[in-house]
Amino acid sequence: MGDTVPDDAVTHVLGIDSGGSGVRVAVARADAPGVRSAGAPADAPGSSAEQPPAWSSPLTWSSSTPAAVGDRGIDAESLLARVLPAARELLREAGARHLGAVCVGAAGMATLGDDLRARLPDALADAFGVRRLALAADAVTAYAGALGQRPGAVVAAGTGLIALGAVPEGFVGGLGGTDGESAADGVSRTDGPGDAHGASGTDATATGGDIRRATGGWRRADGWGHLLGDCGGGAWIGRAGLETAMRAYDGRDGGSKPLLARLEAVFGPATGLPGRLYPRPDRPAVLASFAPEVGRCAREDPVAEAILRAAARHIAEAAEAVCPRLESSEVALTGGLFRMGAPLLTPVREELAARLPGVRVTEAAGDPLDGALCVAAALAADGLRLPRDPALLSIV
Numbered sequence: 001m002g003d004t005v006p007d008d009a010v011t012h013v014l015g016i017d018s019g020g021s022g023v024r025v026a027v028a029r030a031d032a033p034g035v036r037s038a039g040a041p042a043d044a045p046g047s048s049a050e051q052p053p054a055w056s057s058p059l060t061w062s063s064s065t066p067a068a069v070g071d072r073g074i075d076a077e078s079l080l081a082r083v084l085p086a087a088r089e090l091l092r093e094a095g096a097r098h099l100g101a102v103c104v105g106a107a108g109m110a111t112l113g114d115d116l117r118a119r120l121p122d123a124l125a126d127a128f129g130v131r132r133l134a135l136a137a138d139a140v141t142a143y144a145g146a147l148g149q150r151p152g153a154v155v156a157a158g159t160g161l162i163a164l165g166a167v168p169e170g171f172v173g174g175l176g177g178t179d180g181e182s183a184a185d186g187v188s189r190t191d192g193p194g195d196a197h198g199a200s201g202t203d204a205t206a207t208g209g210d211i212r213r214a215t216g217g218w219r220r221a222d223g224w225g226h227l228l229g230d231c232g233g234g235a236w237i238g239r240a241g242l243e244t245a246m247r248a249y250d251g252r253d254g255g256s257k258p259l260l261a262r263l264e265a266v267f268g269p270a271t272g273l274p275g276r277l278y279p280r281p282d283r284p285a286v287l288a289s290f291a292p293e294v295g296r297c298a299r300e301d302p303v304a305e306a307i308l309r310a311a312a313r314h315i316a317e318a319a320e321a322v323c324p325r326l327e328s329s330e331v332a333l334t335g336g337l338f339r340m341g342a343p344l345l346t347p348v349r350e351e352l353a354a355r356l357p358g359v360r361v362t363e364a365a366g367d368p369l370d371g372a373l374c375v376a377a378a379l380a381a382d383g384l385r386l387p388r389d390p391a392l393l394s395i396v
Contacts, residue, residue, distance in 0.1 A: 012096035013380055014087055014128070015058075015372030018067045018079060018106040019138055020159070024369045025083055027090040028058035030100050030377045058373060059094050061086040073112030076119035084127050091128070100380030101132035103372040105141030110391035121396040133396040134375050138368050139164045139223065140386065140393045145371030146332035146364035149378065149385050153219075153323035153330075154364070155315055157337035159288040161233030162223030163315075165322030168385035217387050219322040222314075226284040232314030234288030234337045240307045241294040242287070246270060256303035262293040288337075295340040309347045316351035323356055331356065334364035 011030040017023070063082060068075040091099065102124055106113060113135065121133055136144075143154040143164050153165035226235040241256075245263040248255030249270045260270065266289075267273050280286055297304035319331050331352060338345060352361050366374075378384040379395065386393060 011098045011100040011380055012091065012094055013100055013373055013376035014091070014102040014130075015141075015369055015376055016083055016087075016102070016104040016106075017138070017141060017367075017369040017372055018074065018104070019368065020066055020107055022062060022064040022066055023079065023082060024060060024062040025086045025090060026058040026060045026369050026373055027087070027094050027096060028373050028377070029094075030380045059090045060369070061090055067106070069108070069112060070115075072115040074106055074108055074116050076115040076123070079116070080119070080123050084123070087128070099128045099130045101134070101376040102128070102130050103134040103136060103141070103376040103379065105136045105138050105368050105372045105375075107138040109135060109137040117394070132379050134379050134384070135394050135396065136372070136375060137392045139220070140218075141368040141371035141375065142334055142364075143371065144374040144386065145366035145368050146334045147330060147362075148365070148374055151324050151326050151329050152332065152359075153319050154332045154334060155319050157233050157315065157333070157335040159234045159284050160223060160226065160230035161236070161315065161318065161335075161337075162230075163221040163318035163322045165219040165319075165324055166387060167217060167324045167326065169387060218389050218392055219324075220392075221318040221321040226287065230284075232311040232318070234291040235284040236287075236314070237294050237307060237311050237337075238287035238290035240310070241290050241297075241304065242273070244303050244307070246273070254303065256297070256301055258297045258301040259294065259304060262297060263290070266290065266293065291337065292340060295343045298343040305343070308344050312344065312347035312351045315348050316355050319352060320355040323359060327358070329356075330360045330362050332362050332364045334367065 012027055013030045015026045015028070017025075065082075068078040104116065104120060106116060109116065117135055120135065124130055124133055139154075139156060139162050142156045143166060146154045149168045151167045153163055155161065155163045222229045222231060224230065226233075226239075230236055241259050242263060244254060244256040245259040246255075247253070248257045248260040263270055263273065267276060277283060277286060294304045294307055298308050299305075315333075323329055323331060333345075333348065338348075349361055352359070375384065375386065375393075378386075384395070388395060
């Protein structure tokens with residue numbers, strides 16, 4: 001008897017990523033050969049904690065136009081009008097006859113997702129007959145794309161910055177860290193539901209020796225936008241760089257002449273910058289566009305270097321706030337900001353090593369679209385262990 005699985009017996013999954021830079025759709029086999037099952041524990045037979053989830057050439061579609069936002073938040077009708085035809089074509093190309101699950105990850109799902117939660121389940125069920133749907137914040141799909149279902153923290157940094165930490169449900173592992181969380185009764189705890197991070201929290205209780213059983217939960221830090229937070233993100237770095245450039249223009253202490261030169265090369269005369277910047281509805285993106293200039297100057301300009309070191313401290317603080325204190329925890333860095341390379345990554349790694357000794361820092365295995373596929377495949381296999389949360393990850 002051969003090992004070939006008939007095409008009509010193969011289960012496929014659908015992932016949708018709706019973010020600030022556009023909408024993407026992907027279809028993949030739920031049992032992609034040569035790839036560790038997204039729902040399997042990292043230490044399961046035939047898998048490796050060192051081998052993150054990946055996908056064997058999923059079929060993809062993308063649009064650079066972001067989803068529309070209206071009075072009810074993200075507009076489900078406009079999103080479906082683009083996503084459904086694209087998904088049908090991808091499923092046809094894949095020869096998919098069974099769609100096991102769908103995961104929709106969307107920027108703003110937590111606060112702007114009411115229309116999506118109300119309309120997507122019936123619409124996707126009618127279109128594809130699928131009865132398993134995960135609705136996730138883009139930070140969750142970024143986490144899943146970076147770490148799969150392993151415990152740890154993900155810092156997603158682009159124009160903004162958010163850190164998300166998790167312990168998968170039912171995870172059993174060794175307790176790590178010496179940050180004073182261990183209580184006299186042998187129980188290690190973090191904040192519970194309703195904590196200051198606005199997520200469900202995690203805790204760990206002793207099961208014998210130094211082995212602790214961790215309950216599932218999310219912890220969030222920052223992601224509050226460029227006026228209230230996003231500290232260390234692209235807009236934060238860009239704004240700090242422009243401020244020091246204007247200080248140099250004025251002749252004040254703390255100014256940077258190299259950054260002033262880059263400001264005028266990019267935006268024109270310094271005196272005209274306020275008029276070009278303040279009226280813009282996309283101010284965060286404009287500020288973030290200057291972050292690479294700070295990175296280029298940092299190699300020779302101590303002021304620019306100090307900005308990136310301050311950003312690195314903010315990034316490490318966010319990771320420290322959400323990372324579970326488990327021996328197997330990892331921190332993954334994802335997002336376009338880290339393409340700046342060594343000028344930012346070197347101080348970030350130094351700060352993380354100081355704040356989270358023993359925690360492995362790793363590159364993200366994939367992006368939020370990969371994460372949507374990871375969640376959908378785990379859901380299709382009844383193996384989804386990422387914590388449920390009404391705002392961050394809900395299952396329909």
